[in-house]
Amino acid sequence: MVLDELFPVKKPIIGMVHSLPLPGSPKFKQYRLEDVYDYAVNEALKLKEGGVDGLLIENAGDIPFVKSEYLGPETAACIAVIGERIRKAVPDLPIGVNIVANAAKHSIAATEAFGGSFVRVNQWANAYIANEGFVEGAAGVALRYRSMIGADDIKVLADVHVKHGSHAIVADRPISEQATDVAFFDADALIATGFRTGDPTRPEEINTIREGSSLPVLIGSGINAENCQHLLRIADGAILGVSVKKPHSMAAPTDPESLRIFMDKIFELRMELK
Numbered sequence: 001m002v003l004d005e006l007f008p009v010k011k012p013i014i015g016m017v018h019s020l021p022l023p024g025s026p027k028f029k030q031y032r033l034e035d036v037y038d039y040a041v042n043e044a045l046k047l048k049e050g051g052v053d054g055l056l057i058e059n060a061g062d063i064p065f066v067k068s069e070y071l072g073p074e075t076a077a078c079i080a081v082i083g084e085r086i087r088k089a090v091p092d093l094p095i096g097v098n099i100v101a102n103a104a105k106h107s108i109a110a111t112e113a114f115g116g117s118f119v120r121v122n123q124w125a126n127a128y129i130a131n132e133g134f135v136e137g138a139a140g141v142a143l144r145y146r147s148m149i150g151a152d153d154i155k156v157l158a159d160v161h162v163k164h165g166s167h168a169i170v171a172d173r174p175i176s177e178q179a180t181d182v183a184f185f186d187a188d189a190l191i192a193t194g195f196r197t198g199d200p201t202r203p204e205e206i207n208t209i210r211e212g213s214s215l216p217v218l219i220g221s222g223i224n225a226e227n228c229q230h231l232l233r234i235a236d237g238a239i240l241g242v243s244v245k246k247p248h249s250m251a252a253p254t255d256p257e258s259l260r261i262f263m264d265k266i267f268e269l270r271m272e273l274k
Contacts, residue, residue, distance in 0.1 A: 002155055002188040003216045003237055006094045006117055007053045010273065011232050013266055015047035016241035017086065018060035018250040022078045025062035037085055043254055044086040050259035054094040056120060056239060057082055060250040067132050068103035075099060076106040083114035096120060101132040104142035112151040120191065124158035125181040129166045139185035158187035159220060160209050179212030191220035197242060197250060200227055206234045225262045229269045
């Protein structure tokens with residue numbers, strides 16, 4: 001299983017490094033670029049010290065997000081620098097990238113540049129209506145690009161029925177079939193989410209995705225200290241973000257005490273499942 005290749009533990013927890021606004025985005029003018037880099041490294045160090053098993057860097061401050069064709073090279077370049085600085089500060093954790101919105105090529109380029117391990121792609125197959133407009137599956141273009149630059153070792157964690165949008169255009173096909181499509185297009189693991197960032201992933205969503213594929217399934221939103229033990233009896237791992245921030249917002253820093261409480265629950269679950 002690909003999660004065993006990436007992480008040394010069962011039920012891995014991937015901590016989110018939500019970056020401050022990057023050059024090219026509307027809110028960047030409030031910041032110095034070095035401060036953006038330092039903030040990301042500090043977040044990574046807090047997550048590492050709190051016990052997470054991997055890190056996922058995201059351009060979370062670049063609101064409002066745009067589709068990949070409107071993103072300039074500056075976004076991937078800055079994420080690559082962030083990744084390189086985090087890799088030097090935290091050399092023993094696998095690091096991935098998710099450049100939104102659905103910028104799979106940008107994510108692969110940045111990840112390859114700093115020696116990262118994986119990318120998250122929100123719409124890998126099919127299509128949906130996101131906040132940014134009509135977003136098509138990125139698999140065909142992304143995998144050709146990955147092959148072209150010799151980055152085939154970078155794994156793809158792909159969402160199924162992803163948050164922040166409407167899936168009415170594929171509503172005639174069950175979610176299990178959409179999971180089959182994502183697996184058929186060579187994703188390495190699948191991600192289940194709620195309706196938006198911080199919204200808990202429903203157990204039935206995880207189970208429905210499992211019906212369509214034998215790939216591992218990660219929780220992609222809303223995991224917290226209260227629901228993690230229940231959800232991780234069903235899912236294979238999770239991406240952890242706003243529930244360990246104060247306040248619960250992508251723009252807020254990680255709170256070490258909230259992270260400690262969460263990870264204590266994870267360590268307890270792992271002991272129970274041994």
